[in-house]
Amino acid sequence: MTTVTIFLHIPKTGGSTLHAIHMRLRGPAGEHTRVVDTPDIRHNIATAADLLRAPDAPYDTVWGHFHYGVHTASVRPHRYATLLRDPAQRVLSEYFHVLRDADHPAHERYHRLPPEEAIAQITPDVQTKILAGVLDPATPADLETAKQRLAGEVAFGLLERFDESLVLLRRTFGWGMPFYRRRNVGRNRPRQSDPALLALAAERNPLDRALLAFAAELFAERTAALGWAFRREVALLRAVNPVVGRAAALRDRLSGG
Numbered sequence: 001m002t003t004v005t006i007f008l009h010i011p012k013t014g015g016s017t018l019h020a021i022h023m024r025l026r027g028p029a030g031e032h033t034r035v036v037d038t039p040d041i042r043h044n045i046a047t048a049a050d051l052l053r054a055p056d057a058p059y060d061t062v063w064g065h066f067h068y069g070v071h072t073a074s075v076r077p078h079r080y081a082t083l084l085r086d087p088a089q090r091v092l093s094e095y096f097h098v099l100r101d102a103d104h105p106a107h108e109r110y111h112r113l114p115p116e117e118a119i120a121q122i123t124p125d126v127q128t129k130i131l132a133g134v135l136d137p138a139t140p141a142d143l144e145t146a147k148q149r150l151a152g153e154v155a156f157g158l159l160e161r162f163d164e165s166l167v168l169l170r171r172t173f174g175w176g177m178p179f180y181r182r183r184n185v186g187r188n189r190p191r192q193s194d195p196a197l198l199a200l201a202a203e204r205n206p207l208d209r210a211l212l213a214f215a216a217e218l219f220a221e222r223t224a225a226l227g228w229a230f231r232r233e234v235a236l237l238r239a240v241n242p243v244v245g246r247a248a249a250l251r252d253r254l255s256g257g
Contacts, residue, residue, distance in 0.1 A: 001076050004052060005173065007063040008082040009037065010127055012093040014159040015083055019063060021166070021178045026061075036064030039105065041135070049073035068149060069133035080149070081169065084127055084215050085159040087208035091122050091201035092194075119200055125207040143207045147214050158212075158219055163241075167233045168223065177237060179244040 009015040019035075026032050034051050036044045044066040051062050052074035062070075071078045085093075095118055098104045099111065110118040123129070125138040131146035131154065132138060150156055155172045157165025166178040202209060223230060 001055070002060050003077040003079055004059075004074060005061045006048070006052070006071055006074075006078055006080050007061065008066070008068060008080060008130055008154075009064050010082060010084065010090075010130055011065065012090050012097060013083040013085040013127075014162060017162075017180055018083060018157075018166075018169075021175075021180045022061070022063075025175050025178065032059050033061040033063055034059050036062065036066060038065075041065060041067070045070060052076070052078070067130050067133045067135070068154070080154040081156065081172070082131070082154060083157050083159055083165065084212060086212060087125075087127065087205035088198045088201040090127070090208075091119060091205065092197055094122055095119050095197075115194075115197055116200055119197060120204065122201075122204075124204045128207040128211050131211070138207050140207070143210055146211055150211075150215055150218060156215065156219070158216060160216075161219065161223075163237050164223055164230075164234050165219075167230060167237060168219075168226075170233075171226075171230075177233075177240075179237070179241050 007015075007019075009019070022033070036047045036051070038044055038047075044064055048062050048064060048066045048070040050073070051057070051059075052070060055075045068080065071080070095110065095115065098106050098118075101107055106118075106121075109121075113121075128138040128143050128146045129135070131149050132142035133145075134142055155169060157169055159165075166180070169175070170178050
């Protein structure tokens with residue numbers, strides 16, 4: 001029985017770029033991956049669980065906006081993966097994404113509000129909530145649960161160390177070299193560096209800040225232990241990707257990807 005990969009796509013953490021890499025390396029999505037990405041998190045959790053119940057399903061990856069815990073429905077062996085990001089940067093990225101997306105349910109409301117009030121409406125500590133598998137506001141106990149999962153069964157990368165994360169995930173999942181061009185990148189980068197907004201976002205996400213500090217230390221330990229061969233792969237990706245990544249993006253556009 002094949003192992004199914006469950007990818008927890010935390011919003012605004014680089015998951016869209018990683019998903020494009022996954023699709024290019026694996027082939028057409030319908031053959032191997034199911035994506036669950038509606039705005040309704042409860043619906044997504046139920047849908048992901050339904051997908052995981054099928055014992056002979058042709059897909060081996062379920063990817064989307066849902067929480068840890070859907071594996072309890074799976075009849076197949078499973079493994080989790082995710083990307084994490086500095087919580088203040090993630091919150092500001094989400095805020096500016098809503099401002100740009102006229103179809104987002106909060107678009108008009110955020111445009112009417114001062115940035116500080118809109119940011120205060122964004123769910124805090126969402127990375128902790130997703131890894132802890134809770135829908136209620138996250139607690140310090142949930143933070144400890146999330147840490148344990150990162151230290152255990154959840155393969156993870158950090159957006160701030162994206163190239164190293166790609167090589168680490170490549171080794172975990174047996175990918176080819178993951179050349180890429182970033183997708184779904186915000187166009188408000190100067191404003192996303194606003195010190196006052198960053199400070200507000202950081203203040204509202206204390207558990208996620210603690211989680212990311214833990215994850216960064218764990219990531220550094222794991223990559224350091226991989227030695228020179230790992231560093232050589234990262235250097236190769238960085239040297240070749242500017243050319244190959246553009247070519248891959250062009251191929252995706254021509255093929256409708």
